[in-house]
Amino acid sequence: MTIYLHEALPCRYPIPQAVEILKEIRPLARDDGLVFPGVSHGKPFSNGTINKALRSLGYDTQEVITGHGFRSTACTMLAERLKVPIDWIERQLAHRVAGALGDAYNRSQFLDDRRKMMQRWADYLDRLRHGVDVVQLRAG
Numbered sequence: 001m002t003i004y005l006h007e008a009l010p011c012r013y014p015i016p017q018a019v020e021i022l023k024e025i026r027p028l029a030r031d032d033g034l035v036f037p038g039v040s041h042g043k044p045f046s047n048g049t050i051n052k053a054l055r056s057l058g059y060d061t062q063e064v065i066t067g068h069g070f071r072s073t074a075c076t077m078l079a080e081r082l083k084v085p086i087d088w089i090e091r092q093l094a095h096r097v098a099g100a101l102g103d104a105y106n107r108s109q110f111l112d113d114r115r116k117m118m119q120r121w122a123d124y125l126d127r128l129r130h131g132v133d134v135v136q137l138r139a140g
Contacts, residue, residue: 017119047066051066051067054066074089075093082124088117089117091110091114092118
């Protein structure tokens with residue numbers, strides 16, 4: 001599946017559990033083909049849309065959480081908890097390879113590795129949702 005996360009930067013995302021969900025909701029797409037449309041025709045929803053949704057749920061998007069913060073949380077948890085190589089994470093986040101010629105010389109996508117990484121991430125989130133691997137903190 002090719003997704004444009006940044007303008008003119010196509011990315012292939014191995015998203016095992018999400019593919020079936022996306023196929024199911026595809027009939028809901030607008031005439032421009034977007035499943036998650038933004039206000040402007042032909043453009044996907046933005047980080048601002050996610051932040052607005054978080055505010056409508058009562059979250060402070062200035063001090064507590066932002067839509068973009070989910071990306072940094074995922075990056076940290078994948079690296080620290082699941083011991084995933086940072087190169088795989090960076091490609092999944094559609095980050096460019098560092099250096100003046102980074103993307104010119106390093107075109108690796110790590111698709112098979114990222115597919116496994118995303119499956120592990122989905123499984124990890126499922127375990128958290130069910131209370132497994134959750135660390136209880138005590139006050140004081």
